[in-house]
Structure formats: structure tokens, C-alpha cells
Amino acid sequence: MSLDVAALRAREYPWMDAHAGVYLNAASTGPMPQRAVDAAAEWSALRAQPHRIALSHMFETVATSRRQFAALVGADASEIALMPNTTYGLNLAARALPLRPGVILTFDGEFPSCVYPFQALGARGITLEFIPRRDGLPDEDALVTAIAQRADVVAVVVSWVQFATGFVADLARIGAACRARGVFFIVDGIQGCGVRPIDLHALPVDLFASGAQKWQLSPWGTGFVYVRRDLVTALEPHDVGWACMKSSTDYTRLTDYAFDFFDDARRFEVVTLAYHDFAVANASTALLLEAGVPAIAAHLETLGDRVVAWAQSRDDVRLVTPASRERRAGVFAFAPRDADGMAARLRAAGVAHVVREGAIRLSPHCYNTTEEMDRVLAVLDG
Ligand SMILES: Cc1ncc(COP(=O)(O)O)c(C=O)c1O
Secondary structure, eight states: OOOOOHHHHHHHHHTTTTTTSSOBTTTTTOOOOOHHHHHHHHHHHHSSSSSSSOOHHHHHHHHHHHHHHHHHHTTTTGGEEEEEEHHHHHHHHHHHHOOOEEEEETTHHHHGGGGGHHHGGGGEEEEEEEEBBBTOOHHHHHHHHHHHOOHHHHHHHHEEEEEOOOOOHHHHHHHHHHTTOOOOOEETTTTTTTTTTOOOSOOOOSEEEESSSSTTOTTTEEEEEOOOHHHHHHOOOOSGGGGGBGGGOOOOSGGGGOOBOOGGGGGGGOOOHHHHHHHHHHHHHHHHHHHHHHHHHHHHHHHHHHHHHHHHHOOOOEEEEESSSOSSSEEEEETTHHHHHHHHHHHHHEEOOOEETTEEBOOOOOOHHHHHHHHHHHHOOO
């Protein structure tokens, strides 16, 4: 089913038609839809009078979050732990996976979330190495060759969609190379999750972490980590708190001190969750599931085609994001010779965008129209 952008926009983003500018920055912060704004108001009212919130309502709320996040990525709710963002999930990978001394590989150009948690493992004899870029993009061939040929590689961490280039990694290919060598495969999913279909059960991915504040249109402080089913009980939680334990669902047994982790991924949820924020995230995630991630992805392909054709038509603009649809999602980056001038024109026209690594980055979502995209490209043309 195709996306009815006009209806979605009128219902969920009523401010956009009255707004003189264009919001093209979901890769930084996804705007919350009206239903999420309504949920936030409802939960703020409840939170002001906590006696109105039953414990069962809190537990159901976060159970819905796990279920819905699982549905977004083709996982089971038992494999989902709620997290405040991407980096916590990546730290879980760094700290809890049974990594022997050796090398973790990543691409040069990744967002630092794929870097620092793994650079911090030096005391365990684990170092992080970067696969150099080729023509400014991740060199997937070189990564796969290194995994196959080197005996010292213990894990690979990459982002599914790169933050600055928009390059989409072939998770099936990299994961297969990892599996063949007994190497763990860790994915930062935040720049694709919600706008590109993924079926984690069909992919050789061990851990997949995503914050929900960008493409999932949810509050800051919400996100999740997927842990592949066989690993859930095999991993020892690296941070341990009362919420990891089965007894945390029964407030009459707290001082039994029964040291017994949940048998599902809740064992990695350490503390009291942000029920309020996850309730809002549930509203946003429901919108994505209703609209359908494949339909959103198809819409972004169409919008991306326009940016690609425009960049290719100008000899003073270098397209940074790959031209092929298979290798891009919702991040479209290009490097103009006059980057400052073009960025100034966008700012003057109220087009929300960012400059990353010397390139202008446009990141539309389900609410952006083709007319808006054409208008923005006309602004760039001056
Ligand atoms: C690829 C990638 N990972 C992670 C993050 C943010 O990490 P966190 O959700 O932990 O704040 C960003 C934000 O720009 C990103 O682009």
C-alpha cells in the first residue's frame, strides 16, 4: 500500500502546511506526530497525579514498547530491551559479549557511537581498527575481505545507515562473513530504523541498537537494543540493577534479594524505565506501523531519486550518498563547490538541514511531499 502523505500530514503534522519552511532533518531529530503530542499531554497529567497510574498500566506500557519495537525490526519482544538511546545498547555489546583479545573492525567515518565504546576495551587486549574509506564511502569489500582473511578479528560494528553519507550497509553480506568466522556482528540501527524494512530474524546480526529520537519520531531518551535470541540468556548483564531481576515485577518480594535475572532481554534493563516517554514513543511507533515501513521506504526512495537526479545534473555538486536505491534510505548528502552559499540559501528559505563532514545533509520523512522537495531543490539552484 502506498503512503497517503497528504492525509498523514494533515492528521499528524497540522503545523507543517502553515510553516513557511521545510523540515528536512529527521536524521537529527524526528518531529513527534500529533498523536504523540496528545499522549505526552495525557501522560503529563497522569504523572502529575501518580496515584492515577496503576503499576499494571506502567508495565503494560513498556511491554507495548518492546512489542512494537520488535515488530519494526522483525524480532520477538523477548529479544528487546528498552534503552535510553543507541549508545547504551552498543555498550552492552562492548561489555557483555564474550569477546576474546583481538581486533574489532569498523568503517572510518562512522558516528562515534560505533567507536568509543569499543576503543574503551584496551585493557582487555581488544583494539578497534578502521577500514579506510574508498571514494569517501565505506569500503564493504575491504571489510568482508578482512573478516575472511584475518584470524585476529573478534567482532565487527557498523551502522546500518551512515549518519553523514547515508550509505546503507549490506547487513546480510557482512553478517554472513562474520558468521563464517565466528565473529560477532553488532549494528547501530538508528539512522534506518523506522524508515527501512528489516527482518532481524533473517539476518546474521547479534546485537542491533537504536535510539527512537530520529526516524522513529519519538522522545529523546527512548530506544532499544535487540539481542539475538540465543545470546539473551548467554550474556551476563554488565550493569546489574533491581530491574534486571524477575522479582522486580512483584513489589512484595523486593527484599527477598533473589538474584535471578529475567530469562528475556529485560535482564539488560537496569533501572526504573521512563514510562512517560515510552508511552509517547508507543504512539509514534504505532503511526510507523500503521503507515507501514515499506510504504515509508518507497516514499523516501521517490524523494531521494529527485535529490540524486538534481545533484547529478550539476557539475558543481558531488553526490555523497550512493545513487542506487539499495544503498540509500532517508539521508541524502551532497557536497557543493559553494557549500556555504547553498547552506545560506537553505537557511534563508527556512529549510531545516545540517552540514556534516563538508556535505549538506537533507533527511525527509513520511510527512514531506514531493512538491516540498522540488521547492528545496529550486532554492538550491538559486
Ligand atoms: C549513527 C548514529 N548513532 C548514534 C547516534 C546517537 O546516539 P545516541 O542515540 O546514543 O545518543 C547518532 C546521532 O546522530 C547517529 O547518527
